[in-house]
Amino acid sequence: MRAHRKRAADSGCDIRRARICVRAGVFAIATLILAASSGQALAQCGGGGGGGSGGPFVGVGGGGGNNTPCSTLSASASNAHRSSQATLFDVGSQFLQRFDAVYSFRTAASAANNPQGGGAEPSAEQRYRTWFEGYGLRSHTDARGDFTGDSRKTYGGVAGVGATVAPGLNLGISVDQSQSIINVAGLAQRGRIDLTQVGAIAGYENGPWNINATLVRGFGDIHSSRVDLGGASTASYHAALWAAMAELNYYWALPDNTRFVPKLTFDWMRTRTDAFTEIGGTTPIAGSAVTASRVRMLIGGELGHSWLVDRRIMDVSVYGRFVDNLSQNIGAIQITDTTGVNLPQFVNGIRESNLGADAGATLSAKVTDLMRLYIVYDGRFRSNLTSHSGTVGAEFRW
Numbered sequence: 158m159r160a161h162r163k164r165a166a167d168s169g170c171d172i173r174r175a176r177i178c179v180r181a182g183v184f185a186i187a188t189l190i191l192a193a194s195s196g197q198a199l200a201q202c203g204g205g206g207g208g209g210s211g212g213p214f215v216g217v218g219g220g221g222g223n224n225t226p227c228s229t230l231s232a233s234a235s236n237a238h239r240s241s242q243a244t245l246f247d248v249g250s251q252f253l254q255r256f257d258a259v260y261s262f263r264t265a266a267s268a269a270n271n272p273q274g275g276g277a278e279p280s281a282e283q284r285y286r287t288w289f290e291g292y293g294l295r296s297h298t299d300a301r302g303d304f305t306g307d308s309r310k311t312y313g314g315v316a317g318v319g320a321t322v323a324p325g326l327n328l329g330i331s332v333d334q335s336q337s338i339i340n341v342a343g344l345a346q347r348g349r350i351d352l353t354q355v356g357a358i359a360g361y362e363n364g365p366w367n368i369n370a371t372l373v374r375g376f377g378d379i380h381s382s383r384v385d386l387g388g389a390s391t392a393s394y395h396a397a398l399w400a401a402m403a404e405l406n407y408y409w410a411l412p413d414n415t416r417f418v419p420k421l422t423f424d425w426m427r428t429r430t431d432a433f434t435e436i437g438g439t440t441p442i443a444g445s446a447v448t449a450s451r452v453r454m455l456i457g458g459e460l461g462h463s464w465l466v467d468r469r470i471m472d473v474s475v476y477g478r479f480v481d482n483l484s485q486n487i488g489a490i491q492i493t494d495t496t497g498v499n500l501p502q503f504v505n506g507i508r509e510s511n512l513g514a515d516a517g518a519t520l521s522a523k524v525t526d527l528m529r530l531y532i533v534y535d536g537r538f539r540s541n542l543t544s545h546s547g548t549v550g551a552e553f554r555w
Contacts, residue, residue, distance in 0.1 A: 291549055308339075353377055399426070416460070449486060470522070478515045
């Protein structure tokens with residue numbers, strides 16, 4: 158009996174040992190499978206190589222392996238740089254349209270509206286002109302996709318000179334110097350653009366008709382700052398723009414020194430920002446050069462009225478126009494993590510809505526025969542962009 162019990166006890170121990178062995182075997186196999194899977198994923202991500210200490214790339218501190226990054230670089234890291242492209246279009250449009258507005262300004266007292274017609278020889282004291290302006294511009298772009306939105310402020314000054322070189326034919330040149338500050342919404346990203354623009358204009362008046370053609374060349378520097386947990390990453394690089402505009406308008410005289418001036422405008426603009434590489438911070442990025450272009454048609458009109466106050470000619474006008482972006486080729490920027498931890502990617506630029514409207518108003522006073530003072534408001538309204546600007550200026554003719 159005792160021998161039988163002993164054999165039964167020994168048999169029970171063998172069963173328990175077998176179960177323990179099976180469990181241990183299953184655990185060991187599962188561990189090996191998990192280790193193999195982890196090793197393969199680490200190798201695909203650029204994990205540590207054999208004998209190495211691991212790290213973002215295979216072979217860092219050890220043997221062979223590949224150097225493939227583990228994740229994709231966040232598109233939002235480029236938001237300040239994408240805002241810079243939009244700022245160039247905004248500031249370029251401001252100068253282009255203000256330059257044309259100065260040269261196409263006409264009231265019932267203008268020489269072009271004299272009884273002899275627009276081709277009459279102006280008086281000697283009205284052959285030359287010069288003007289000076291100061292302006293402020295504030296713009297806001299809404300968030301869209303991976304772009305979190307921005308706000309931009311620009312301050313600048315303008316100087317120009319022109320002359321009537323033949324009956325009805327006017328030529329002029331102008332220079333605009335501005336500085337724009339960019340703040341990206343929701344992120345610690347900022348930018349600054351110091352931009353110089355040089356323009357030339359030719360205008361011809363024939364009775365109620367007026368046509369202007371304008372060319373602009375701009376160049377400047379962009380400075381960006383992006384703050385993360387490891388500090389600030391900064392970059393500096395160059396920017397350039399080219400622009401052209403043609404406008405046809407017709408002066409329609411109404412009773413009581415009132416006017417309506419319908420206008421048809423086409424403009425073209427091309428911008429380029431150079432490649433850059435950030436320095437500092439935990440994850441500095443590099444970006445490719447970007448070229449963007451735009452073609453627009455603007456249709457609208459101006460309604461104005463002039464009157465006398467103590468022998469001074471006062472004038473007020475308002476305008477509105479429909480804007481159609483006929484073509485927008487907004488280049489994509491390729492951003493790359495300079496540390497190699499993340500994958501590079503292409504990020505699309507910021508596009509305006511295809512349709513929009515512009516509106517504004519001007520109040521001016523011809524305080525002497527030689528000097529006119531004026532203040533101007535200009536607004537640009539798109540589905541994803543709002544821009545407001547104010548200008549004060551003085552024009553001298555002799």
